[in-house]
Amino acid sequence: MRIHNENAEGRSLSTRLLGLSVAALTTVAAFLVAAPGAHAAPDTISADDEFSTAINPVANHNNKVTLTKYLANAAGTAATGSSLDARPGSTPGQGVVFKLQEITPSGTHTPGEMSAHPLGTNYDAVSGKTWYGVTDVNGQIINRNSDGEAGAHHDIGIWMKEPSGGTLPGNADEWAKWAKGTNPTGVGVTNPIANAQDSDVVPLESNGMHYYELSEVAHPDNLSRYSVAEATIFSLPYMTSGLMTDGGGQHRVTGYIHHLHIFPKNVSNQQISKTISEYDGHSYTPGNDIAQVGKDVTWKITQSINTGTAQPNNNNVYWSHVHDTAVTGEYLKVVDRVSSALEVDPTVSGNVTVEFVYTDASNSEQTHALGPDDVNVDSSYTTTAPKSLDNSRNMFASDGQSKFLIVHFKHASASYLTGLTGTVNNPHFVITVKSKISANGASDASQPGRLANSVATDTDNDDTSGQNAGQADASMPSAGFQFAKVDTHGHGLAGAEFALQKNDGSGDFLLADGTFGSGTAANPKVTATSNAQGVVTFTGIVLPVGVSRNQGEFKLIETQAPHNYQQAASAFDTVDFGNIVSQPSAAAAILANPAGLRADINSLNFGRFEATNIDSNIKDADNNHITKGMMNWADGEAGAPISLPLTGGKGIVLLLVVGLAIMGGVLVVRNRKSASVGRHI
CATH class of the missing domain: 2.60.40.740 (Immunoglobulin-like)
Structure with a gap:
């Protein structure tokens, strides 16, 4: 396991707590419960927050919670619940399980007396109002089916209602299987819960003031050196005051955020x-x-x-x-x-x-x-x-x-x-x-x-x-992509070198400074070589921004095969960074791609070289199985595709010359035979 740090500094959570306003107990809108994960800031309200002066969201809309899990060494992060409080460039936490539960004050207690330390202090859970979610590659869990939409599918990164019946999953891996619809069969689960269904994607409330408890349930083994995020209680809609810019300019507003953004973080438990x-x-x-x-x-x-x-x-x-x-x-x-x-x-x-x-x-x-x-x-x-x-x-x-x-x-x-x-x-x-x-x-x-x-x-x-x-x-955003290099049995192959070429058939290579050519010692080709486990990882690629999507498209070519293996001579389409280069600035590209500046790996087509049975032990540094891969045939192994030599190289010219000569010879022989047949008729 490893601790990630995006170089963020954080104050102690206790110094950031925003208390509950209970000046008018008869007016539910006056209640405000804030949490360690959501802190007040004076001037950060955006359109994404779905702010209004009304306690209810607009017609056919529901309140929403977007959770983003960051990995760092400091607890908490300044956040009013606004999307503007995100930390672009920070490392997201993937595979972390959270529970979102609606609560109500117990007995004669008021909302201001509810506490998550310990959980359940002066409040009761509302029956049938519990959601679970597993953070996705962006570290996020979002609400779906909330704005009049329909047909949302169960998956990682979506809040879904609590499983009914059976034994709840005991670890993060089993929760991920539930979210994806794979029946959990983990150790100790003798009566597994039912798979998540599309019907489990249930939105939050659409009217009135409600209170919620948010707690971390489990995190994957590769995050074992993180302590569990501190539990929190908050109100939704979230009452706040701040500066907001609209068509009339920037002005101070007081009202309700109906789309709350929360950023729970870890506390490192090591030196x-x-x-x-x-x-x-x-x-x-x-x-x-x-x-x-x-x-x-x-x-x-x-x-x-x-x-x-x-x-x-x-x-x-x-x-x-x-x-x-x-x-x-x-x-x-x-x-x-x-x-x-x-x-x-x-x-x-x-x-x-x-x-x-x-x-x-x-x-x-x-x-x-x-x-x-x-x-x-x-x-x-x-x-x-x-x-x-x-x-x-x-x-x-x-x-x-x-x-x-x-x-x-x-x-x-x-x-x-x-x-x-x-x-x-x-x-x-x-x-x-x-x-x-x-x-x-x-x-x-x-x-x-x-x-x-x-x-x-x-x-x-x-x-x-x-x-x-x-x-x-420690890590920072960098343009790149990753895949596995395997043999025909799915086992990793080391020593295969790859490069990127301009997507115009010229055969020009992408160079270190972002230009194209054959490469020099001072300005070499951008390459990546499969490691001992068979993982190929490109990084540091120099890309423009503010340009058309096609300027972020490249061909991938194998420039050196593993020892005793046949080289794939043709280039593969397409390494697509269109989602990066089309952004107006580097900051915008980082913000739009919180998991990292990754190429769209689904656009890369290996054709007959596509690996379909990648060994489950081929993983990235965070222990995630790599499912995209290219395979090679060993020298002399049957079934290898026949491909032309490298595009733009001399080999194809020689092959074409030889091929034309052979074709010409065949035509000559054929014509002679035709003439001979004609003379005998």
Whole structure:
């Protein structure tokens, strides 16, 4: 599992709570319940919020809740429930299960006395008014059949009424099967619930004030290092005041949001975190910056140090241990996996730095660059998977292409850390890694449409799980796509190289700077090579924006086949980034594609090379099975398609010449035979 971080900063939830207004208990419209997931902001109301001064939505419409799950290290995010409070560029959480339940005050309690801490405090559930949903690839769950529409289908990412009968699913995977209509058969489910049906897509209420409890039910194994999002209670419609721009300009309004947008987030329960601090020479700006080949990215790794009483076998690094002169061995190992999408040279001064940061007695932050008596940056920097401190396991699986930057923390006789005196508050290590985006694709099988970088840690205070002490990711939007490369049995093939060509039959390759040509050392072709598991991931593609959709269309061509396998000589249509390039700006493209800047993989047609039985173990870095793939036939294997040599290459010219010669020979022979027959008649 990995922790994702989009570099967001968050205040504590308690400082953002908006209380319930109960000035006029006889007027239900005066009630306002806000939640940790939905916070007030003075001037962010948009048309998407379906705002009005009336308590009821417009005719034939229902109230709606759109939930977007973000992954970060901080709890909560500023949100009034407006769509304008989204965090474009943030990493969405996929496969997380939420429960939405209408509630009413119990007994003589008022709405202001209802609390979700613990759940059920001073309120009762309304019978038949419970919905469940599983977040989709965008991290979202939405209401359907709410605006006079009809015919919505059950699926991931849609609020559906609570299953009736049977035993509720026990984990996120089983909930996903229910949402997609596959009967759950998980461990311990002896009386599985019925599949979700289209009739289960039931909208929320269309009149009056209602109250809801929102809680996280389950999340997939790959998010196991996230604590559960804090439960919340809110009113719908949501009463608020703010600035809104319409045909008459911007003005302050007070009324009701009928389409509430909520952004629950996690709280990291480990000591390691990772962020992007700089991009292309400036501070990284989520929602505006797109990772592209040739640009510089600076990654910041933060390892917190616990100042409390040391506890054994809990994966934590303690200041009392770090400061202890009796500790002589390596107590912390940090491994940064640098995929083929990134280039890092640790031998260049300043590319990799390690600092110790703390707050002293005067509350001033102190920073000290650590030297070889406290830390050692391993300059070997190879593709060999690094071992844990006790050599019992690999800290990362090797993909055959990624390199591993290893930082060892240990004491020497002249250690700065053991000699430090005085007050030490909030101590932590900060590792800064400077990199450049390459044109070689991402070997780590990271999520398509994002550039990612992962770090893992191990300590001498391990628990007994046999897992890394911590693991974290940081990522940013980047144009790309992903598929599997397999043999005819669906098993992954390593070493197949692919490139993109202009979609005009010229055979010109897409180059690092976004132009087309044959490529040079300074401006190479954009490529991606299948990793050890058979995953091909393009990333960092330079695309224009504000242009026609067809300028985002490319051909995909295999430029090198796996060893002992036949190469597919023809190019495949179409790698379609039309949904990216047609946006008016980079910011608009990010906003319109919250999961990442992904090509429409359904437009890519491999024809006879299309893989239909991809091994279930071929997965992306977040453990999702990859279902789109291309297969190769082994040398001499029967059934391989016969295809022309590479489009635009000399091979096709030679083949055409030979073919014309053969055809000419056949015609000559045929004419001679015809003449001979004629003479005998």
